[in-house]
Amino acid sequence: MRNVVVGLLAGAAALGVVPAAADGPVVVELFTSQGCSSCPPADAFLKELAGRTDVVALSFHVDYWDRLGWKDPYSSPAATARQRAYARFLSLHTVYTPQAVVDGRIDAVGSDRRAVARAIDTARRTAHVGARLAREGAEIVVEIDGVQAPLRANVSLVGFVREAVTRIVAGENGGRTLSNANIVRSVERLGPAGETPAGWRIAARDGLDYAVLVQGEDGRMLGSAVLPPR
Numbered sequence: 001m002r003n004v005v006v007g008l009l010a011g012a013a014a015l016g017v018v019p020a021a022a023d024g025p026v027v028v029e030l031f032t033s034q035g036c037s038s039c040p041p042a043d044a045f046l047k048e049l050a051g052r053t054d055v056v057a058l059s060f061h062v063d064y065w066d067r068l069g070w071k072d073p074y075s076s077p078a079a080t081a082r083q084r085a086y087a088r089f090l091s092l093h094t095v096y097t098p099q100a101v102v103d104g105r106i107d108a109v110g111s112d113r114r115a116v117a118r119a120i121d122t123a124r125r126t127a128h129v130g131a132r133l134a135r136e137g138a139e140i141v142v143e144i145d146g147v148q149a150p151l152r153a154n155v156s157l158v159g160f161v162r163e164a165v166t167r168i169v170a171g172e173n174g175g176r177t178l179s180n181a182n183i184v185r186s187v188e189r190l191g192p193a194g195e196t197p198a199g200w201r202i203a204a205r206d207g208l209d210y211a212v213l214v215q216g217e218d219g220r221m222l223g224s225a226v227l228p229p230r
Contacts, residue, residue, distance in 0.1 A: 024223050024225070025054050025055050025056045026120050026224075027058070027102070028057045028058070028100055028101075029059075029100065029101045029102075030057070030058070030060065031060050031082075031095070031097055031098065032059055032062070033063075033065035033072050033075060033097050034180070035065035035066065035069060035071075038097065040178060041098075042097075042109075043098070043179070043180050043181070045110065045111060049116075050182045054120075054124070055120065056213075057182050058184050061075040061076065061079055061180075062097060063075040063076060064080055065171075069171030070171030070172075074161075086101050086107070086219055089218055090107050098111055100119070103220065104220045104221040105119075105122075105123060105219075105221070106123065128221075128224070130223065131223040133225040133226065133227050138204055139203060140202045140227075141199070142190060142200045144193045144198045144199070144212070144223065146193075146195045146196050147195065147214075153192065154191070154193070154214070154215055155200075156187050156188060156190060156215065157186075157190055158212070158213060159184070160210070160211065161183045161185060161207065163179065164180050166178050185208060186205070186208070190212075209229070209230070212224060212226075
């Protein structure tokens with residue numbers, strides 16, 4: 001998972017300045033693990049959110065459960081680092097699973113449907129930068145509208161697996177078969193977004209779908225887009 005921390009931390013965002021008004025989906029990031037017995041209900045909820053056009057739902061599998069009986073095949077230190085960065089941004093005392101972070105602004109227990117729904121409604125009231133994502137042959141095409149000065153942001157391309165089913169043979173979920181959706185496998189920083197619209201073409205990787213995130217240095221999501229299912 002390349003540049004996940006860089007993509008989250010770099011850039012500059014002036015407090016109190018919002019991007020130019022634009023309709024756009026709300027980003028819900030679920031920090032989860034196949035080794036956590038409390039996570040399957042949150043994973044199921046994220047799968048439902050992934051079917052909505054007004055939400056970009058992404059699942060980050062942390063690695064700190066791996067030492068407790070089951071090594072999650074989708075876990076990574078970079079996912080854990082991303083979650084810890086959010087803990088600093090949101091002034092949280094600890095990290096936990098399942099945790100949902102909505103638009104980089106609001107923290108909620110990932111299985112608490114009412115709390116996550118409230119956070120999505122709150123985030124929807126904030127203007128978002130226009131972002132577009134398309135697949136052209138073997139390339140992914142990204143287009144980002146300009147943002148109002150002095151606001152600046154970073155653009156990251158997120159590669160993810162739509163769905164995976166895993167038979168768990170040990171740990172808290174031993175004996176269960178788990179289904180995970182929109183599992184993040186890579187995060188690549190494309191570059192900054194400023195007042196001028198920007199665009200990129202990136203070679204697609206086999207087996208992955210993609211989302212694009214426009215994110216300020218304080219963790220706030222300023223814009224996003226996701227490829228529709230193939």
